Amino acid sequence: MSTALFTGLSGLRSFETYLDVIGNNISNANTTGFRGSRVTFGDLLSLTIAPGAAPTTTLGGKNPAQIGLGVGVKSIDQNTNSGSLLATDRNLDLTIFGPGFFVVNDGARNYYTRAGTFGFDASGQLVEIGTGFLVQSSTNSSIVVPPNSIAPPQATSEITLKGNLPAKVNGPLPEILSSSSPFYTGTAAIITGSNAGPFALADGDSFSLQMNGGPPQTVTFHASDFVNIGAATAAEVAAAINAATTGVTAADVGGAVQLTSDIIGSNSQIKITDINNSPAFVMGLSTVLVEGTQTQASGTTDLNDLVSNTVDYVAGTDGIEVQGSLSDGSQFAATFVYGAANDGTTLQDLVDFIDNLMTDADVHLDSQANIVVEAQESGDAQYSLTLEDSPGNTGSTNFSETSFEVTQDGTDPDQVNTAITIYDRNGEEHVLSLTFERVQGSEWFLSAALSDGSGTLTDDRVGNITFDQEGTLQTAGAGGADDTNIEIVFSSTGQQTIDLDLGAGIDGITQFGGLATAQALSQDGYAAGTLADIVVTEDGQVNGVFTNGQTQSYGQIALAAFANPGGLKREGNNMFSDTVNSGVPQFGVGGGPGGTIQSGVLESSNVDLAEEFVRMIEAQRGYQASARIIRASEELLQNLLQNI
Secondary structure (H helix, E strand, C coil): CHHHHHHHHHHHHHHHHHHHHHHHHHHCCCCCCCCCEEEEEEECCEEEEECCECCCCCCCCECCEEEECCEEEEEEEECCCCCCEEECCCCCEEEEECCCEEEEECCCCEEEECCEEEEECCCCEEEECCCCCEEEECCCCECECCCCCEECCECCCEEEEEEECCCCCCCCEEEEEEECCCCEEECEEEEECCCCCCECCCCCCEEEEEECCCCEEEEECCHHHCCCHHHECHHHHHHHHHHHCCCEEEEEECCEEEEEEEEECCCCEEEEEEEECCHHHHHCCCCCCEECCEEECCCCCEHHHECCEEECCCCCCCEEEEEEECCCCCEEEEEEECCCCCCCCEHHHHHHHHHHHCCCEEEEECCCCCEEEEEEEECCCCCEEEEEECCCCCCEECHHHHCEEEEECCECCCEEEEEEEEECCCCCEEEEEEEEEEEECCEEEEEEEECCCCEEEEECEEEEEEECCCCEEEECCHHHCCCCEEEEEECCCEEEEEEEECCCHHHCEECCCCCCCCEEEEECCECCEEEEEEEECCCCEEEEEECCCCEEEEEEEEEEECCCHHHCEEEECCEEECCCCCCCCEEEECCECCEEEEECEEECCCCCHHHHHHHHHHHHHHHHHHHHHHHHHHHHHHHHHHCC
16 A cells, blocks of 8 residues: 555656646747757556466466556656747847857856857957857857957959950041042044935935933024035035034034034933934934943043033133131132143142142042042041132033042041049049050050049050950950059059959950940959948858958857757756767867858747647646545555554
8 A cells, every 4th residue: 555655656756847847848938049858757666576477388477467666757858959940130149050059158168059149248259148158269269359340441453344345446537528429531422424425415304413311403404505405515514513403513524424422421422313304324324322431530631531521621721619628627728720830630630739738638539530538637527628610711510520528437546435443552542544445456455544633654554455356355465465554653652553354255355246345343442441240151250341341250150069969958048068978069160060050040949838738738637646546545544544
């Protein structure tokens, strides 16, 4: 009977412990980084009433007869699973993805925790804010971020350029002015009769003449115009034709009638058609359309032999008015006198006359017999040129057909401009302008200038920038050497060398198509900066972020891993210490065996309240049942005593 009493008592004690553990778990359900515990039970020694017996040839075996002596707490184990995550958006709230622990020190020894609630004290030391324990670094020291930290400036030493320079050449181009049509020379249309006079004509015989594409003109032969119309001479016929027509000259050539157009060139035409009887047939004049010839003029062509000349100039009297403007818009005017000793009579003489007037251009006759005015310098220009006959001329040329037009606009050299802010040794900003300028074809140079005048460029140019047929960079620098530096002497900090990195292949400066995208992409200088923020990386680097965009590492947070984390000893305040059964701490950093670090997140308690409530009911029922065992035993003892 006493055995039952002590068995019930062991149950009461065990379930009391069970409730204590459950209560602790529930009370820490919201404790950061808390790891709950569980209780396991084991039975105590048993009282053996009869040992077991082995089977015999006649009897079977018998099991041992034992009475248990109660229950005891076998173990109280930590739940080493990670808790859920709570985002805080605070940079120094840290959690560990993995089995590791943060390492903190109280000045005497290390402790280990999963609660990464960290901050800085007044001296800039990284601490666990609840205890003030110092967070340990990978070098087993504290992590300190000095208050009012400053990142020193860095002078620009390299500028990286990238983008495209246009392959199509748009400049530098001189302005070109050309005559709208070439100058031509040629021959007149001529028809010569195959028969010699006298000609047997009759009064009223007629034919038509169509000259130079004009309307037909009728020629009628009358007896009154001849001594004897039945025996007309070539001279009498020519006189009758000249009296009745224009645009043609008739003449007696060896007794035959010859008709000559008054103009030359491809527009010179004669077409004869008999009307009454056949006077053209009688004289042997062809009735097939006859045309003059036309060829390009040359410098030696006389002005009177030009197709556009309609009436011959009179030497020493007739003139051509030459007027226009130079590249800057200033006006000029002069008269070319045909046949004058200083002027001349040929097309080349006229070209030379114009060339002497246009002092900033070269005037020449091109291969197509156009008069061409080409500026001696590239860039925008205001050239103009007109030719016209002087008033009172006897001769005449149709210069309206040779007006002058700009056939190539003058442009400055092809340029691509970019600019970037650079820094001197004091961290002062300066705007550096960079200009790519085409020399010719696939060759460029790069020049630099300071827009604020704060320094002097003693070497402001990178030349010999060339590209291969694929448009990739081939050479850069004088003579093809890798000389891509510029030199600046700042008034406050002295000389500074900056390398212009043009890159290589398609990752650098290229020359494709017509795109102009080359630009200064980045530079390595910066101004001084003040500490703006602290960030912690996945590997535990504690980095200061400064207002100039720079970062500086102040240490790396250490993590500790244990062979048996369940063997750690709780020390309060979410701290653990190592024990002989936890194993020696293996120190490392984020990304190692301990796991990685996440900033702005805290690990919550891993206690599951629903599970704990179920266990609490289980413990309560077990406690009640153990109490009933004691009560039943006590009642039996009372009955026994009363019946003695």
